[in-house]
Amino acid sequence: MQNRIAIIAGGAVALLLFLLVNAAFIVDERKRALVLQFGQVVREPIEAPGLYFKVPFIQNVSFYEDRILPLETNSLEVTPLDDRRLVVDAFARWRIVDTIRFRQAVFDEAAAVQRLGSILTAALREVLGSVTSDAVLSDQRALLMERIRDATRLNARELGVEIVDVRLRRTDLPQQNLQATFERMQAEREREAADERARGAEAAQRVRANADRQAIELVSEAQRESNIIRGEADAQRNAIFAEAFGQDPEFFSFFRSMQAYEAALGGGRSSMVMSPDSEFFNYLKDERGASRERQR
Known part of the structure; x- marks a missing residue:
């Protein structure tokens, strides 16, 4: 029992x-x-x-x-307004905020990832297709990511999900367009370099012309001043000669003759064909000949 x-x-x-x-x-x-x-x-x-x-x-x-979950997307080609196609690689962060709605809409997380991927892809095409490629590649990128996040968040709310953040990880040109883009960029840089060289040559020409003009002006001014000084010196010399001639005409004549002899015979190998009775040789004759010359 x-x-x-x-x-x-x-x-x-x-x-x-x-x-x-x-x-x-x-x-x-x-x-x-x-x-x-x-x-x-x-x-x-x-x-x-x-x-x-x-x-x-x-x-x-x-x-x-209940944690924040990642959402990875495959590389996506989008066409901005300027028709320059871009390869975009984006990712998002999301979390479940309404569990009952989430279960009713997608049942589990695997299905949610597929739905959210489609929503994110549509938002990427819509937002990036409304701007130019330069805007996507510039500092406007942060504003574009906010627009994509807001559009994705609005559509994901029906799934009981909140999109925490969206980021553009990579935005590149397609491989087949890279070479053409590089060649266009190279041509633009070469054109800019040619413009810079042309502007540099023009500036150099202006500098050279200005320098030549200043050199001519300086030389002309120096020549003018030298001519003035030379003229003043000649005037002073002539005045001195005139004063000397007035004081002693005989000595002045002798001094001038010595200068003429020095100028004419100073080279050592000079040859002159003149009459011996020429006045040029008065001071080279002996005293008797000079006296007879004076008596004549």
Whole structure:
């Protein structure tokens, strides 16, 4: 009798433990939970971590991420307003904010990633197709990412999801367009270099012309001043000669003759064909000849 009671008690305890194990569940701080009964949500979403209970065998629990999740996209070709195609690589960060709506819309995270990828791709094409490629590649890129995030966030709200952020990781030209773009850029740089060289040559020519003009002006001014000084010196010399001639005409004539001899015969190899009786040789004759010349 006692053995039967012990067996029954043990079975009851085991059943109770089994029911307790199937009734209890733990919600991790990284998760949120929905309690389902025959596929229908019967309780409010559980977002706080802790130990919870459900009706065993009748109810079950589905867990969903409560963390911010990544959304990676494949490289996408977009066509901006200027028809220069760009290869865009973007990514987003998202999280579940309405668990019940999320389950009803996409059921699980794998399906959500596919839906969100389509929404992000559509937003990328819409926003980047409304601007030029220069805007995509310039400092306006941050504003464009905000526009893409807002458009994606608006459409993702129906899935019970919030788009936290959207980033453009890479925006490049397609491979087949790179060579043409490089050649066009090279031609533009060569044209700019030619313009710079032309402007430099023009500036150099102006500098040279200005320098030549200043040199001519300086030389002309120096020649004018030298001519003035030379003229003044000649005037002073003539005045001195005139004064000397007035004081002693004989000495002045002798001095001038000596200067003429020096100028005419100073080279050492000079040859002159003149009459011996020429006045040029008056001071080279002897005293008697000079006296006779004076008597004549």
